[in-house]
Amino acid sequence: MTQTDDQVAAANLPVVHGHTETWRLLVPQTIIQTRRLLLRWWRDPLTMVQSLVFPALLLIVLNNVLGKQISVFAGASALYGSVPMVALVGVMSGSLAGAITLGRERDQGLLARLWVLPVHRASGLASRILAEGVRILLCTMVLFGVGMLLGFRFEQGLLAGLALFGVPLLYGLGFATLVTACAVFSAKAALVEAVSLGSSIMMFFSTGFVPLAAYPRWAQPIVAHQPMSYAIDAMRGLSLGGAVRTPLLATVAWSVGAIVVFAVPAAVGYRRASRS
Structure with missing residues (x-):
């Protein structure tokens, strides 16, 4: 009896034993995909320029x-x-x-290929969250290192300095959840571009650009209560001194609120993008 070509091809495919959607496989597969994302971002000039080069040059110019x-x-x-x-x-x-990288992977079919592989399907989105956290901490340390070369100091001691790094981490995870939800639902990254414009406006209308008293009276409530200003004020208090509790609680509220609102749309959109 001779085998058909389909039978021969099927015989050469790897055999998957057991159920892939188990917690035992989630952690190692998430770590593997996190490493893949970090390596891709490290080798991507756009990511490196936007994460490190542009902010460092902006700080020196300001x-x-x-x-x-x-x-x-x-x-x-x-x-x-x-x-x-x-x-x-x-x-x-x-x-x-x-x-933007996520949109490219969706358009190139990489997300769809990963979706049909025998890996835990939650590892794709979990690895992006973990990779974002690692990237945020590394980039924050580099930029604060540049700031220290210019004269920035942690005046409130070691513990306050360590707590300071938790502020951009929490803020960044909330912002990344929002951007991911936009990226997986936007066919041509139009929403991502709109979010980019909005984040630029937030920078110029924040208490980190100039003190609150320098803004017109009508703009001061907007500047004082936008999420970026709260995070900046919390980090200022943890480094130089001053109020910490109120801006820190407001940062937590803004960040956790963004995660709660956009986590489900991000997960649903990522699943849909992976299956398309």
């Missing part, structure tokens, strides 16, 4: 052009506002670059 005037006006070094602001800019820019 410090040289406006630093002295803002320091005199605020009564303290402008770096305690500009360094946290630029760290958040790097967080948001990197998330936007990652969303």
